[in-house]
Amino acid sequence: MKIISYRDKNIMRCKNYHAAQHRAGDMAIIGGTSVRDDEASMATRAAWLHYAGGLTQAEVAKRLGLTSLKAHRLIMKANQEGLVKVYIDGDVSECVELEQKLSSRYGLDYCEVVPDFDSEDLPLKALGISGAQFLRREIERGETALIGVGHGRTLAASIEYMPRTASNNTRFVSLLGGLTRKFSANPHDVIHRLAERTGAEAYVMPVPFFANTVEDRDVLFSQRGVREVFDLAKSADLLMVGIGTAEREASLVATGMIEMSEIEQIQKCGGTGELLGHFFDEKGRPIETALSNRTFTLGREDLKNRRTVAVAGGRIKTRAIRAVLGSGFLSGLVTDERTAQALAA
Structure with a gap:
C-alpha cells in the first residue's frame, strides 16, 4: 500500500487534516516542503480533494478554477515531495x-x-x-x-x-x-x-x-x-x-x-x-x-x-x-x- 504525504513547515499549522482513501489500493495524504506558501496551500487543497474527496484531476481543476495541467502538476508535486504517511499532515x-x-x-x-x-x-x-x-x-x-x-x-x-x-x-x-x-x-x-x-x-x-x-x-x-x-x-x-x-x-x-x-x-x-x-x-x-x-x-x-x-x-x-x-x-x-x-x- 502506497501512502503519500506532504509536510510544509512554512504553512501555518493548527490541526492535521487526515484522510484515508482506497483508490487503486492507495491511501494518500498531503503537506509540502519546497513550494511557496500559496502554491503549497493550493497543493494541499488539490490533494485533499483528489485523494480524500475522490475527485478526478479534471474535477479538481474545475473545482479550483485551474487548468487540468496545473491541477495535475500540483498533485504530482505532492507525490514528488516523497514523504509517506497515513494521513494528511498539511493545512489549507x-x-x-x-x-x-x-x-x-x-x-x-x-x-x-x-x-x-x-x-x-x-x-x-x-x-x-x-x-x-x-x-x-x-x-x-x-x-x-x-x-x-x-x-x-x-x-x-x-x-x-x-x-x-x-x-x-x-x-x-x-x-x-x-x-x-x-x-x-x-x-x-x-x-x-x-x-x-x-x-x-x-x-x-x-x-x-x-x-x-x-x-x-x-x-x-x-x-x-x-x-x-x-x-x-x-x-x-x-x-x-x-x-x-x-x-x-x-x-x-x-x-x-x-x-x-x-x-x-x-x-x-x-x-x-x-x-x-x-x-x-x-x-x-x-x-x-x-x-x-x-x-x-x-x-x-x-x-x-x-x-x-x-x-x-x-x-x-x-x-x-x-x-x-x-x-x-x-x-x-x-x-x-x-x-x-x-x-x-
Whole structure:
C-alpha cells in the first residue's frame, strides 16, 4: 500500500487534516516542503480533494478554477515531495485563518475547519473524516478516560470513517436517551458502533430521548440504572456532540423522536439550534418548550465549563450552529469551510 504525504513547515499549522482513501489500493495524504506558501496551500487543497474527496484531476481543476495541467502538476508535486504517511499532515491556509477567526469570535479552545469536497448541503464525508480523526487522536493520546457521546448523522459519519482502534482504556457513555418512537428509524446509534470499533466499555441510557409526560420521565429517572448512567455522563472528560436544527426537516422529527407539531411549537418559541435536546434562539439564549421537562439528557448546568466539541456543518445548519455557539456551551468545533465562512462573516 502506497501512502503519500506532504509536510510544509512554512504553512501555518493548527490541526492535521487526515484522510484515508482506497483508490487503486492507495491511501494518500498531503503537506509540502519546497513550494511557496500559496502554491503549497493550493497543493494541499488539490490533494485533499483528489485523494480524500475522490475527485478526478479534471474535477479538481474545475473545482479550483485551474487548468487540468496545473491541477495535475500540483498533485504530482505532492507525490514528488516523497514523504509517506497515513494521513494528511498539511493545512489549507485559508482554513487555518477561519479557525483563528472562529476561535476568537466564539471563545473556542479548539477549532478545525476542513476543506469541502463538494457543494452538498450537509458535507457528511468531509465532516465524518475529520470527526473520526479527532476522536481517534483523543483515544490514542490516552488522556481522556471517559468520552460522552451525543447523537446525529454527523457523529454517525465520524464513527463510520473511523478505523478499528484499540480503546486504550477509554470508555464511552451516552449523553442522552436513545430509544425512538419508531424502531425502524432508530437514530444513528453511535455509542454501539463505537464499542464495536474500539472494544471499549460503553454505557447507554435505556430510555427514550423524550418521555411522553413529565410523570413518565420522573418514574424512569428514579430507576437506579438510569441514574447511574446519568451520573457517569456528568463526569465525562470530553463531550462529543452534534448540533440539530429546529426546522421541519430536523433529524429529531425524521427519526420519530418528536412530532411535527412539537418542532413547530419550538419554532414559534424562537428555537433555532439544538444541543443535546436543549434549544436556543438565534442569540444563543436557551428557550423553554413543552419538551424541556421531558428530556433525558444532561441539564444546562451540567454543560457549563465542560470540554464540549461539536462536529457539525452544512448550509442547512449554519443558523443552528451559530445559535449554539452563541450559547457559550461549546469549547470546540469541527466544521466545513463553507459553514466556517458563513459563521465568520
